[in-house]
Amino acid sequence: MxxxxxxxxxxxxxxxxxxxxxxxxxxxxxxxxxxxxxxxxxxxxxxxxxxxxxxxxxxxxxxxxxxxxxxxxxxxxxxxxxxxxxxxxxxxxxxxxxxxxxxxxxxxxxxxxxxxxxxxxxxxxxxxxxxxxxxxxxxxxxMNTDTVTIRPDVTIEVVSRYLRLRGHLPEATDVLYVVDDQDKLLGTLSLAKLVVTSNPATLVSDIMEEEAETIPADMDESEVAKQFERHNWISAPVTNEQGLLLGRITIDDIVDIIREDAEHSMMSMAGLDDEEDTFAPVIKSTQRRSIWLGINLITALLAALVSSAFEDILSQLAVLAVLNTIVPSMGGIAGNQTLTLVIRAMAVGHVAPTNVRWLIIKEFTIGLLNGVLWAVLIASVVALWKQDLLLGGIIAFAMLMNMLAAGIAGVSIPLILKRLEIDPALAGGVILTTVTDVVGIFAFLGTATWLLSA
Amino acid sequence: MxxxxxxxxxxxxxxxxxxxxxxxxxxxxxxxxxxxxxxxxxxxxxxxxxxxxxxxxxxxxxxxxxxxxxxxxxxxxxxxxxxxxxxxxxxxxxxxxxxxxxxxxxxxxxxxxxxxxxxxxxxxxxxxxxxxxxxxxxxxxxMNTDTVTIRPDVTIEVVSRYLRLRGHLPEATDVLYVVDDQDKLLGTLSLAKLVVTSNPATLVSDIMEEEAETIPADMDESEVAKQFERHNWISAPVTNEQGLLLGRITIDDIVDIIREDAEHSMMSMAGLDDEEDTFAPVIKSTQRRSIWLGINLITALLAALVSSAFEDILSQLAVLAVLNTIVPSMGGIAGNQTLTLVIRAMAVGHVAPTNVRWLIIKEFTIGLLNGVLWAVLIASVVALWKQDLLLGGIIAFAMLMNMLAAGIAGVSIPLILKRLEIDPALAGGVILTTVTDVVGIFAFLGTATWLLSA
Structure with a gap:
């Protein structure tokens, strides 16, 4: 000890x-x-x-x-x-x-x-x-198939004798399952209830828990984990469509699923496999990560292509080249916050058809408030730094536009991806960054071309 | 049912x-x-x-x-x-x-x-x-203090009688704790063992589990959760330094900690609170997120400041302005992959003094391989697109440098932050992006100034 x-x-x-x-x-x-x-x-x-x-x-x-x-x-x-x-x-x-x-x-x-x-x-x-x-x-x-089953019409004394004859219970056994002769699940009798019952002549059916909720065999494991979390279960019976007992699921297996599910989003957002081995050989890791880098190179080239449409104004005013990264970068950060929040909310099941509209309006409003706030701030910084009020106004406008785009994209991209059955955690970030890069560059260099070009 | x-x-x-x-x-x-x-x-x-x-x-x-x-x-x-x-x-x-x-x-x-x-x-x-x-x-x-305790020198029959008199066991009770008259924990007796023991004259001390591992009261809850995960426990006793039983921790509380810990990194990386409420009022959410955006604005301005040191060459060659975002962006993605992997490995306790050197060398090597791969690719794309071999060479060199910087920064930033007792998930991303932005811009525009300026 x-x-x-x-x-x-x-x-x-x-x-x-x-x-x-x-x-x-x-x-x-x-x-x-x-x-x-x-x-x-x-x-x-x-x-x-x-x-x-x-x-x-x-x-x-x-x-x-x-x-x-x-x-x-x-x-x-x-x-x-x-x-x-x-x-x-x-x-x-x-x-x-x-x-x-x-x-x-x-x-x-x-x-x-x-x-x-x-x-x-x-x-x-x-x-x-x-x-x-x-x-x-x-x-x-x-599930495990090592359930201990008893009949409803026997006494506690008979159950106790049966258990002593059995001599050993499977790991993490907290309840006995009460079934009829067809193996149909009728209820559960916990060991805790069994040991506190005084009268040995009590029938199982009199003290069993009839309300036990069961897990259908085809339920997705993530959904099973959510049920365990919500009901604080230690184990739960698995049944088929006819209500026959097939096995039981224990909390120790659920704990792994909860961790994996929670880590899945974070790892996917960086383009990594959830089970990615930190100590895998170099070549294997390089190969895996290069796919993600390849996809991101395409989006970076896309952003460069957008900028290149404005080469005229960039060659006239080098200051635009210097400031060109600020708006896309802030849009990316704001959009990523919304995206992360929505992905997590979807993962834990908080997003439903009834609250989607509310959520979109909320994130749009946050985008608007943030947009105004950072537009004013960046305008002041740029106006002071570059001694150019108009330039400040241009970047402020671009900032506002991109913050709004970030808020809307941050909510709608994961929702659309989920409907298309694409993992939002995996694909969401790339698409979001593409949107905020393109909108940011267009809004800034476009407005600048319109107002400043000679 | x-x-x-x-x-x-x-x-x-x-x-x-x-x-x-x-x-x-x-x-x-x-x-x-x-x-x-x-x-x-x-x-x-x-x-x-x-x-x-x-x-x-x-x-x-x-x-x-x-x-x-x-x-x-x-x-x-x-x-x-x-x-x-x-x-x-x-x-x-x-x-x-x-x-x-x-x-x-x-x-x-x-x-x-x-x-x-x-x-x-x-x-x-x-x-x-x-x-x-x-x-x-x-x-x-x-912990909960609702432990059921028994003495080692009594028989199973006495224990059974005591439990029946008690009439009810606290939720999720799977074991009884065996203590001496000072409440010092001597061992555990599981209900599963109790119900399969045939001889009512058996002493508790003969069948109790003496090897039970205990949790010290001052252990951090995340560490407790890891112990539960590793040992597949349903409950565990908490003791003080003298080995006296203080209470027990049950798996249902641990499940919440596991989820929170796993979500913590992902939420922190986006500058969100782990418990951030998706449906909080707009003003509250805006306030919370604006801190993060403010910090990121400073890094974006820093990157702009670096670019502005190269305004001369940018005004001579607008093509540099167009390509200037590619290298920092790829460095950010590669560094973020390493960062995410290291943060997760640290969270689950896989990073130790013995393997840190191996990990740094590994990520440096991946950076080198990735750097060479993407340098060749981007050089070809740029050389073809802009019909300029030297420009391709310059961006290739910048890519290689930034990929190496990303690999090293991705491992060392979280390690350093952890030593400084700053949460790597929260601060890591901002610092990393600053490094990859600055290195990327310097390497690209610096080399360009050196080789191309008129």
């Missing part, structure tokens, strides 16, 4: 391991790893550069390979599995929970997938195939 | 309520709300524009006010509490769990805080003051 954590416990472990490895003290590393939880080992693997990662993996007791694989993020898991042969993977995943087994299998490259599936023993293969029958990222794919 | 969810159940509820409100059907709304869970009501409140939100609040049975307040995000909660008088708040929070009560109190403005504290009944005030004695965002502040 009293194995109290230090705040930086895991960092210490990491540096111990890293130091020992560099000294070639492999036995010592093996001993450290032996004392660690699966989650901590997964953390160490995720925090290690790819070469060191593979050395550590070989030092881990193969008995724990499966549980650790399940804890790893997809990218890191794949990098490890690629170096294992299929029979080793099959051995490592033996005895995993059905949902975890299916998750590992799903993330395998196609060739390995079939080979591993064939190497599994019959029971595991059967379980896995059942879980793989549900679409990825649905309740069916993340 | 079989109250199966539709995927868009909550959206339907939201539009029903919104429609009914617009028709003045308040009784109908009250009935809908009566059937909803606290979490769902909180969701409806968070998805409603501020005026409608207050109307809905008045239609909710005051009995549930406390539980709903606890489910709301801080911003939305404050907007509602501001319209309640202190005695109403005190009444609403009556009977809340200690941690939830303390959380509501902490988020109150100072004046209201004292008034509400005075309006609480003595027992609640005592509980609240105890929880408020722990620093905000620590294990002590989020």
């Amino acid at each position: 009293q194995d109290t954590f230090e705040q930086d416990n895991s960092q210490n472990l990491l540096s111990d391991i890293s130091h020992a490895l560099s000294q070639g003290m492999f036995v010592h590393v093996r001993n450290i790893l032996h004392e660690m939880s699966d989650g901590d080992i997964a953390h160490v693997l995720e925090s290690s550069p790819s070469k060191q990662r593979h050395v550590i993996w070989t030092l881990i007791d193969p008995e724990f390979h499966g549980d650790i694989l399940e804890e790893l993020s997809e990218d890191v898991r794949n990098s490890i599995i690629q170096k294992m042969n299929p029979s080793m993977v099959a051995e490592a995943t033996e005895g995993l929970d059905t949902d975890d087994l299916a998750e590992v299998l799903r993330s395998l490259p196609d060739e390995t997938y079939q080979a591993v599936l064939q190497s599994l023993d019959e029971q595991d293969r059967h379980r896995a195939e059942k879980a793989l029958g549900y679409e990825e990222d649905t309740a069916g794919a993340i | 079989q109250d199966t969810f539709e995927q868009d159940n909550s959206q339907n509820l939201l539009s029903d309520i919104s429609h009914a409100l617009s028709q003045g059907m308040f009784v109908h709304v009250r009935n809908i709300l009566h059937e909803m869970s606290d979490g769902d009501i909180a969701h409806v409140l968070e998805s409603s524009p501020s005026k409608q939100r207050h109307v809905i609040w008045t239609l909710i049975d005051p009995e549930f006010h406390g539980d709903i307040l606890e489910e709301l995000s801080e911003d939305v909660r404050n907007s509602i509490i501001q319209k309640m008088n202190p005695s109403m708040v005190a009444e609403a929070t009556e009977g809340l769990d200690t941690d939830d009560l303390a959380e509501v109190l902490r988020s109150l403005p100072d004046e209201t805080y004292q008034a509400v504290l005075q309006s609480l009944d003595e027992q609640d005030r005592h509980r609240a003051e105890k929880a408020l004695g722990y620093e905000e965002d620590t294990a002590g502040a989020i």
